[in-house]
Amino acid sequence: MAARTSSGVRLHIVTGKGGTGKTTVAAAMAMALASGGGRVLLVEVEGRQGISQTFDVPPLATGEVRIAGAAGGGEVWGLSVDAKAALIEYLQIFYKLGRAGGVLERFGAVDFATTIAPGVRDVLLIGKVYEANRRRAAGHHSRHDSTAAYDAIVLDAPPTGRVVRFLSVNEEVADLAKVGPIRSQADSITEMLTSAQTAVHVVTLLEEMPVQETVDAVVELRAARLPVGAVVINQVREPLLRTRELASAAKGTIKRGPVRTGLEAAGLRVTDALVEGLLAEAHDHALRVAQESEQLGRLHHLDLPLFQLPANPEGVDASTVREFADLLTERGWPSSGPAAR
Amino acid sequence: MSTRATPRSPRLDIDALLADRHTDIVVCCGSGGVGKTTTAAALGLRAAEQGRKVVVLTIDPARRLAQSMGLTQLDNTPRPVHDIDTTAGGSLDAMMLDMKRTFDEVVVAHSTPEKAEQILANPFYQAVSSSFAGTQEYMAMEKLGQLHQEVRTNGGNGGPRWDLIVVDTPPSRSALDFLDAPKRLGSFLDGRFIRLISAPAKAGGRASLKVFNVGVGLVSSTVSRVLGGEMLRDVQTFVGALDTMFGGFRQRADQTYALLAQRSTAFLVVAAPEPDALREASFFIARLESERMPLTGLILNRVQQVQANGLNAARARAAAEDRADDGDHLTAGLLALHADLAGAADRHRRLARRFSVGHPSTPVADVPALAEDVHDVDGLRQVAEALAKG
Numbered sequence: 001m002a003a004r005t006s007s008g009v010r011l012h013i014v015t016g017k018g019g020t021g022k023t024t025v026a027a028a029m030a031m032a033l034a035s036g037g038g039r040v041l042l043v044e045v046e047g048r049q050g051i052s053q054t055f056d057v058p059p060l061a062t063g064e065v066r067i068a069g070a071a072g073g074g075e076v077w078g079l080s081v082d083a084k085a086a087l088i089e090y091l092q093i094f095y096k097l098g099r100a101g102g103v104l105e106r107f108g109a110v111d112f113a114t115t116i117a118p119g120v121r122d123v124l125l126i127g128k129v130y131e132a133n134r135r136r137a138a139g140h141h142s143r144h145d146s147t148a149a150y151d152a153i154v155l156d157a158p159p160t161g162r163v164v165r166f167l168s169v170n171e172e173v174a175d176l177a178k179v180g181p182i183r184s185q186a187d188s189i190t191e192m193l194t195s196a197q198t199a200v201h202v203v204t205l206l207e208e209m210p211v212q213e214t215v216d217a218v219v220e221l222r223a224a225r226l227p228v229g230a231v232v233i234n235q236v237r238e239p240l241l242r243t244r245e246l247a248s249a250a251k252g253t254i255k256r257g258p259v260r261t262g263l264e265a266a267g268l269r270v271t272d273a274l275v276e277g278l279l280a281e282a283h284d285h286a287l288r289v290a291q292e293s294e295q296l297g298r299l300h301h302l303d304l305p306l307f308q309l310p311a312n313p314e315g316v317d318a319s320t321v322r323e324f325a326d327l328l329t330e331r332g333w334p335s336s337g338p339a340a341r
Numbered sequence: 342m343s344t345r346a347t348p349r350s351p352r353l354d355i356d357a358l359l360a361d362r363h364t365d366i367v368v369c370c371g372s373g374g375v376g377k378t379t380t381a382a383a384l385g386l387r388a389a390e391q392g393r394k395v396v397v398l399t400i401d402p403a404r405r406l407a408q409s410m411g412l413t414q415l416d417n418t419p420r421p422v423h424d425i426d427t428t429a430g431g432s433l434d435a436m437m438l439d440m441k442r443t444f445d446e447v448v449v450a451h452s453t454p455e456k457a458e459q460i461l462a463n464p465f466y467q468a469v470s471s472s473f474a475g476t477q478e479y480m481a482m483e484k485l486g487q488l489h490q491e492v493r494t495n496g497g498n499g500g501p502r503w504d505l506i507v508v509d510t511p512p513s514r515s516a517l518d519f520l521d522a523p524k525r526l527g528s529f530l531d532g533r534f535i536r537l538i539s540a541p542a543k544a545g546g547r548a549s550l551k552v553f554n555v556g557v558g559l560v561s562s563t564v565s566r567v568l569g570g571e572m573l574r575d576v577q578t579f580v581g582a583l584d585t586m587f588g589g590f591r592q593r594a595d596q597t598y599a600l601l602a603q604r605s606t607a608f609l610v611v612a613a614p615e616p617d618a619l620r621e622a623s624f625f626i627a628r629l630e631s632e633r634m635p636l637t638g639l640i641l642n643r644v645q646q647v648q649a650n651g652l653n654a655a656r657a658r659a660a661a662e663d664r665a666d667d668g669d670h671l672t673a674g675l676l677a678l679h680a681d682l683a684g685a686a687d688r689h690r691r692l693a694r695r696f697s698v699g700h701p702s703t704p705v706a707d708v709p710a711l712a713e714d715v716h717d718v719d720g721l722r723q724v725a726e727a728l729a730k731g
Contacts (some may be wrong), residue, residue, distance in 0.1 A: 018373015019613065120637070159373055208714040210374075240681070241674040254671070261610075262672025266660035268652065279651025280674045284648075284712035285678055291713060315688050340708075 009199045012154045016203030017210040021048035021234040023104040024316055025203045026156040028324030033076030036335030038151030041132055043079045045125045051078045056318040084110050086124040123169045123186050129155055130189050151336040160217040164224050199229030206292035218302055231304050235311040239289050250286035255281055306333055346644050346693035346707045353638035353704035355729045363605050365492055370510040371611035372621035376642040378406050379715055380611050381509035385433055387725035388505050392429035398508040400438050409715050410435055417442045440480040444470040465575040477511050486597040494673040607637040614644055614689035621698050638704035644686040646709040654683035706731025719728045
């Protein structure tokens with residue numbers, strides 16, 4: 001089980017319901033992986049510029065750029081894959097098309113392939129990840145040279161509802177392209193995705209709908225033979241009251257007297273409204289905590305490694321990525337770098 | 342108790358919108374995870390309990406939501422939602438878009454039986470209808486058009502089955518791509534490329550295309566090299582078979598687009614008070630404005646409220662530390678909790694104000710964060726009440 005988050009994994013695919021903080025978590029994973037001095041590529045495929053916003057750097061163009069440094073000389077690189085650019089590049093590399101690329105664009109063939117032809121778009125997007133994963137470091141072009149360009153790759157993948165379809169490139173094109181280069185590309189990609197070097201991680205919150213989607217996604221991923229990695233629970237709130245107090249808060253039986261005395265001792269101007277307001281807040285908090293522990297139980301049933309990240313009442317910014325990376329590392333997230341190689 | 346997070350924005354009056362009999366379509370759009378589907382269901386419930394005959398069209402297959410409406414599952418057919426108050430004469434139906442089935446129905450309805458069979462069996466059609474990323478948006482338009490036909494024309498006994506359609510859009514950045522569906526389909530069908538691959542000989546022979554003759558050969562050979570000859574043949578058969586129904590497709594897509602642009606449609610952008618969600622909301626608003634679509638307002642969900650008013654976050658934090666030092670866990674806990682809530686509430690208000698300043702004329706309704714997730718019709722009703730108070 002823990003093997004899936006160990007350093008044997010080179011490709012980390014991150015999914016989750018919208019609004020769960022998938023991009024922030026993917027960024028933190030990349031940072032944690034780089035903290036051993038490694039070079040890590042963080043890839044996005046939906047053109048949302050989530051990576052540049054998370055790291056507070058200028059929007060990513062089509063190339064790979066260094067976006068952050070990590071401990072021990074590690075580096076995080078960013079890439080926003082664009083299907084059209086990927087197709088033209090792909091045609092150049094595999095077919096040495098030269099000027100035909102431009103002709104294809106004029107005829108609407110590039111649009112067709114990237115927006116209409118089913119599956120082709122996804123093959124292209126993941127194809128870019130596949131290529132980066134296989135690439136050798138500059139100066140090491142030999143096939144037998146084992147120095148990979150990146151020590152690990154983190155893919156900020158589409159949300160849970162679409163991720164299995166996105167990753168099942170082979171199935172998508174199987175009926176259509178029974179032979180030919182798209183098909184063989186899809187085959188190689190599938191081999192990479194279903195191998196032990198890949199892990200799909202799911203980000204969730206302790207709320208019913210995201211947990212339900214997580215449970216559904218894990219079932220679907222397993223059915224598709226895609227290796228499931230860890231579940232990352234984001235925005236976990238520490239209960240601020242002790243168990244017995246939570247129980248009383250839920251029942252509304254907290255005694256007013258001691259609270260009043262406590263508030264006065266803290267030098268506050270105590271009114272009934274203040275006391276009742278605080279107890280009402282405690283009541284809602286207790287309901288939320290109970291609900292969260294129920295959802296946590298459902299996640300435990302998945303029998304996967306769970307990583308918890310705290311809620312930040314101040315909101316998320318570029319520094320959150322580093323905080324989360326440190327927490328992941330503390331909790332056993334692997335790093336990949338010269339030491340791990 | 343609650344103060345509006347956006348005091349400078351006009352207030353979005355949900356009840357007035359739903360009560361206005363001229364409103365017959367409400368579209369909810371916004372990024373994923375902001376409570377869009379729940380909002381759509383709550384709006385539908387509120388309208389129904391105020392006497393409208395409502396159908397909610399959802400794209401999101403969230404099982405929880407189906408359950409909250411007392412339905413074991415949602416499918417492509419509108420199902421009545423029970424447990425609602427019908428004393429005002431309204432009704433509530435709900436359905437979930439099944440894009441493949443909707444596409445199949447269109448094919449069957451608009452072609453001869455033999456042709457329909459040929460299309461349905463084509464591998465390229467099967468892939469397009471079940472996995473092409475834009476099919477969902479396009480079929481949402483198609484379904485909306487169909488439902489609206491019933492709103493307008495089904496005037497048999499007791500009037501039309503529905504007089505209001507509430508629809509939530511696909512949960513993606515491209516949620517508004519469904520506005521593009523007619524245009525995209527048009528450019529696909531009118532495109533030289535599709536003509537080229539569907540009938541290479543014909544296209545190559547046309548005088549107007551002569552200039553491109555060199556290109557045509559290059560494109561054809563590249564396409565078959567890259568896609569493989571078999572896929573190309575499937576595409577050709579598919580396009581050939583669909584050719585006759587394409588006109589109808591485009592016409593209806595254009596009609597639905599025109600329908601959405603009318604004043605009887607209301608677009609509501611849904612967001613949560615987080616920078617990402619508000620950035621997406623601004624993007625949607627700009628998009629709707631540039632398409633001249635009737636933007637009615639913003640629904641700002643999950644705005645943190647405090648119940649112990651008058652004690653700010655900093656003061657509560659300091660007092661909590663003071664109590665913790667004295668070993669008074671209970672009071673310290675209550676104050677620390679309040680400090681967190683007040684801090685979040687401040688942050689939400691700041692973000693909401695920033696939005697307000699950027700969009701001074703967009704009406705806003707804010708909905709407080711609820712303590713519990715929505716389980717049932719009562720939960721939806723609570724959301725609806727909060728929406729109406731906005």
